[in-house]
Amino acid sequence: MTDTVSLKMGWVPSINPHFRLQWEEAQQAFVLLYPEGMIKLNFSGGEILSRCDGGSTIEDIVEELQRKFPEADNLEQDVLEFLAGAFERRWLIYEAL
């Protein structure tokens, strides 16, 4: 169970420079690339990570996704859980405003 309490909504996340996020046409998915490895992201993972561009706070990202997917239950909790896991795996770094 990931601990979402440690994230702050004012954090501005971006992809760890040791990784690269890109859309792969052949896989119809976003992938996270790192030395000799590749993680294929599912639809929601891709939607979240592609917004971690160093220009939006976590709060911005959640709001944007809520606008895009108004029917999604529990979206904020799911997004925060995903982000906590991503930070834990060092996929993301952040700046605190």
Added chain:
Amino acid sequence: MTTPPFWLLAELTYRCPLQCPYCSNPVEIAQIKDELDTESWIRVMTEARKLGAVQLGFSGGEPLVREDLIELVAEGRRLGYYTNLITSGIGLTTDKVAALKQAGLDHIQVSFQASGAELNDLIAGSNKAFNQKIAMTKEIKRQGYPMVLNFVLHRQNIEQVDRILDLAVELQADYVELANTQYYGWAFHNRAELLPSRQQLQDAEAVVQHYRDKIGARMKIIFVVPDYYENRPKRCMNGWGNIFLTVTPDGTALPCHSARQLPLQFPNVREWSVADIWQASPGFNTFRGDDWMREPCRSCPEKAKDLGGCRCQAFMLTGDSANADPVCDKSPHNNRIREIVNQAQLSDGRVKPMLMRNWQNSKDLIASSAQTEGAVK
């Protein structure tokens, strides 16, 4: 329907300034000349990308020997690959590290043979190799690349694993790969001197765990155990012709670096498109699916897990590439692995001379195996 070849390994050359006796290149390097030209490599990279390849490794031998390396890296990046340079570090300079970064290289993996100069240079068969590697490793870090170190472990250096990890920490590595030697090519030839004892392996594993606990997420330590010590085989290359495509220096395309030795025909990129190689060539289709399996694999409940193991290992140790990998304790040939492993426990620990990986030794091996074949005929 085949999966895309996600991983394209471009073995640009078998030339190399070092002579590591654990090298997995074929012992016949002296016979594999006629390297592909720049244009051909670009075509291969382009075609593979269209099929869905994403990871591109530049390797060899020593890829830095190629004068067109920067051009190839730039093209790889332009095509959208994540590019990896797998190198000994010999041939790098500060300027070259910068030029490669400029060309868009994503990562450089530097190999080390030991934790200190004396043993490193003895194993690598070169003076000053260690100092060059250290200098270039620092430069790579300074220029903002992820820092990835690769140490091939074997009996001659496995007891240094604590000092190896201290070195990695000192160099501020992000990833350290402690890759126990796998027995292909030159390593297969030198196996008796390379395979560690069970005790050595256990001690090394304990040290690795201790460092993992101490260092945590700061440095990721990957420890690969020699499969001779397992009782189930590895899921080799994640499956034959499944994810991994190697193109070797003369254009021969293979599903793994050692498949050339198998009594199969493999396509050459000079004659085949990458799409046809991957999808249609008999060589790549031979061991896809599980219809080719014999017993015990054929009716084994675990066959989907390890796919019967390594075809090359089956060939090298049982004479037939369709047999179960003898690492598996269900294999009727498992005793061969047991014998080799038992021998490794009896070693008196002295450093015995290994056959160094170089052109002259390759020529000698080729000549002597030709003689043997001649004598048998």
